[in-house]
Amino acid sequence: MGEKMLMKGNEAIAEAAIQAGCRFFFGYPITPQNQIPEYMSKRLPKIEGGCFLQAESEVAAINMVYGAAGAGARVMTSSSSPGISLKQEGISYIVGAELPCVIVNMVRGGPGLGSIQPAQSDYYQSTRGGGHGDYRMLVLAPSSVQEAVELTQEAFDLADKYRNPVLIMGDGLIGQMMEPVEMPERKEKTDLPEKTWAATGWTPDCGRERAIINSLYIDPAVLEKHVNKLYAKYAVMEQTECRWQEEMTDDADYVIVAYGTTARIARSAMRKLRDEGIKAGLIRPITLWPFPAAPIAKAAEHAKAFLTVEMSMGQMVDDVKLAVDGKKPVHFFGRTGGIVPTVREIITQVENLAKEGK
Structure with missing residues (x-):
């Protein structure tokens, strides 16, 4: 662990993601999570291989996440309640294509545009699947800035482990409060599966099958088999990833x-x-x-x-x-x-x- 630093929750989450190997961030401004893209816009361009892009909309941002995740990159997006609603179709696609990514939701009051003050009224959306189809996501809920740092870093490993998006769900207070934090020294995990599925380029003599990133299954029997495969994965999550205090x-x-x-x-x-x-x-x-x-x-x-x-x-x-x-x-x-x-x-x-x- 390094020295303690006084950091705002949003900025601490952004730095934790970078320390965890996140090199791609696609997002769009909305209060009360704006410090995450602001911080990423300053830090990522200075890091080798880093890319920050403010998309034209939340819909565009989540589809950019789909592309980067499909190429095997560690990628994150963040937003607040109405913006997360706009991302739901893309999130469902990402789950269906079995792609790892991290999504941060700093929840604000609703419904509609509501307020910019903290709330926890996105619980149904987060835990029941706000998008279409049968799917699940790991949802992590930090209660301090330090825990937000640690869970953000772990989220990238969990996403890679299960080939599934992981959602960090905080309320606006978590994002805006300042607390002393220690940024853990990250060591690359060696027990994560190799991303042989990633679309990173292919030639006939490269020794592996062509990678296809897809969530479309026209044959009902094939789709049912795919969904059953996903749910077997979720059953493992239920057995091994449940956490409480x-x-x-x-x-x-x-x-x-x-x-x-x-x-x-x-x-x-x-x-x-x-x-x-x-x-x-x-x-x-x-x-x-x-x-x-x-x-x-x-x-x-x-x-x-x-x-x-x-x-x-x-x-x-x-x-x-x-x-x-x-x-x-x-x-x-x-x-x-x-x-x-x-x-x-x-x-x-x-x-x-x-x-x-x-």
Whole structure:
């Protein structure tokens, strides 16, 4: 690890990507992620093989990502909620063609143009697939700038490992806050598969088959076989890539489930509730997909109730309910429109549950 530097979240993500070997960035400006393309526009042209290009639209940007990924490059794009919506068709193509890339979404309030303030209301879009067809993406949700750095770097390895896009989902606060970070020294991973599938040029005597990057399958039986192959890959992701953090859940009567910035606020609330004598705990999903259902199901064996806290009208709460499977009550508290829930609001919610014996 290097020396600590005070960095804004967006800029730290951009530098982490470069350190992870990202040499191509295609994007388009939108608040609150603008510092990512700004930083890339300054850094990438100074690096050998580096290419920054501001596309004419988000649609153009994601198709440029498709091209670079198809040639085997480490490539990233970033945007915020409405821009990610525009990229969805291209994301579905990239998944269908089994191409690795990293996509960053700094979520802002919606629907529509909404606000430029932080939100978590893209959870459905991110975890259920905002584009067409049957597909999944690994979705990583950092709760600090340091974790954003580490997850961004790991995202490139995961994308290459599974030949699939990886989405970094942060809220606007993660992108805009400044925190001390250490940029990990990156060592090239030797256990990643060689990109023999990449379209890097072909001649009849080169000793390998011609690479074809494609997501079109006219024959229904062939397409079904392809989708089944993709889902076998997703099953491996579910078994091996699910990540979460637990705090004080062993004896918790009330388990708070929150991710990203909201989890930091919930953690403070949990500690103050403990000071009041209320046994609160916290489960923080780090992967939003695959969702960490197992620790929630385990906590449901002894907890009295769950409280899901989100910067939305309630989206992740559906996954929490599925994990609890009706064994205990699952309550929800959320703020939306770009408003961030406070520690006091979360404390009050749990205090009321304790008073009512729920």
